[in-house]
Amino acid sequence: KAGVTQTPRYLIKTRGQQVTLSCSPISGHRSVSWYQQTPGQGLQFLFEYFSETQRNKGNFPGRFSGRQFSNSRSEMNVSTLELGDSALYLCASSLEGGLDGTDTQYFGPGTRLTVL
């Protein structure tokens, strides 16, 4: 079974631009989550989607948004990029998102975003 895939793997943008990252979950997984990883803040939760609905959102400004499509694929968008948005953005998928019992999150390789 194919794992979680993320595109693109690397992105370089300048301040003020916007960016869209894409994530395809493991087949059969309906929950998709996004995390930001930086050296200073570690792994921080951005948001989680299930059946095209956002069920939870982390403590990030409104410039960070996401959506999920009917095939469970997800995109996240960051508008008006700032230097501090440079990070590794990780997508994770799980069956239902409840994360109990056998429902575990599996992560993609990430998208490395650099803002100049």
Added chain:
Amino acid sequence: GNSVTQMEGPVTLSEEAFLTINCTYTATGYPSLFWYVQYPGEGLQLLLKATKADDKGSNKGFEATYRKETTSFHLEKGSVQVSDSAVYFCALADTGGFKTIFGAGTRLFVKA
């Protein structure tokens, strides 16, 4: 709220040494606990998990036991290899929040 605390790194060991990375948690109830590993330039890989108290998760020679008395989930390996050099994250499932809560990560260097 729920949180995870793990030992600061880096940890530097010689090949075939014994590894322990300490992890303690604060949580409501008894959530599933995980160890994830991140190799340079890659995403997170699930290393092992335990879903209830006294469960032992194991994989690739690594082990961790869910101890509710001490709220701990320490990672151990009897004999590390150079290829084990990576960053290790202890984590717990926030089931109500549909998310995983991570510790800060511990970088492990194994010397030949």
